[in-house]
Amino acid sequence: MIKYTLTCTKGHAFESWFRDSLGYDDLAESGQLTCPVCGSAEVRKAVMAPSVVRGRRAGSEQQAQAGAAEPQGVVQHPIALLDERERKVREMMRDLHRKITENADDVGRNFPSEARRMHEGETPVRSIYGEATGEEVRSLLDDGVPLLPMPVLPDDHH
CATH class of the missing domain: 2.20.28 (Rubrerythrin, domain 2)
Known part of the structure; x- marks a missing residue:
């Protein structure tokens, strides 16, 4: 993410x-x-x-206290902690994703054709999800097919 x-x-x-x-x-x-x-x-x-924080290597605290010169060019990357609002948003995204996958049919790469067939009355309307390219999505939207992007699940490690 x-x-x-x-x-x-x-x-x-x-x-x-x-x-x-x-x-x-x-x-x-x-x-x-x-x-x-x-x-x-x-x-x-x-x-x-990008945020870059200059830091010390392990053991450099003792070196600094002992009068040793501080190492140059050591870079530590900051770690982001999620606040309560961000945790709630991630949980809402997971819940919405779960509800969609539990209550809709996964039609995979057939999504554009299935959505178009439902929109044109060739097949009964039902909840579906799947994959589509940007061009396919634009074409469906241009033709008035109602669709929404499915939320991408946040990666808990990023």
Whole structure:
């Protein structure tokens, strides 16, 4: 999972989680990524810089106390802890994902054709989920097929 800071053309800033950088690209290309403030689909990644913290190696505390020079160029990456709000959002995503998979049929790569057939009345309407490319999603949305992206489960280790 990767968290991006995003901005819309009206200057609203917000954050969102994606399975990876391609997940962002797919949603942005399909027009499914919108600003939660104004609804604009013109959303871009904000300029971000990695956070790098200079730290000490194990044992360097004793070296420093003994008058030894502090090692140069040692980099420690900060560890992010989830706050209560982020834990609740992750749990809500897991619950929604579980409800979808328990109550809908997984049609896999047949999702675009199955969704279109239901929309056109060729087959009974039911809840389905599966896979579609950005182009397939755009085509379905252009034709008025109602669909939503299925939440990607957050990785507990990232």
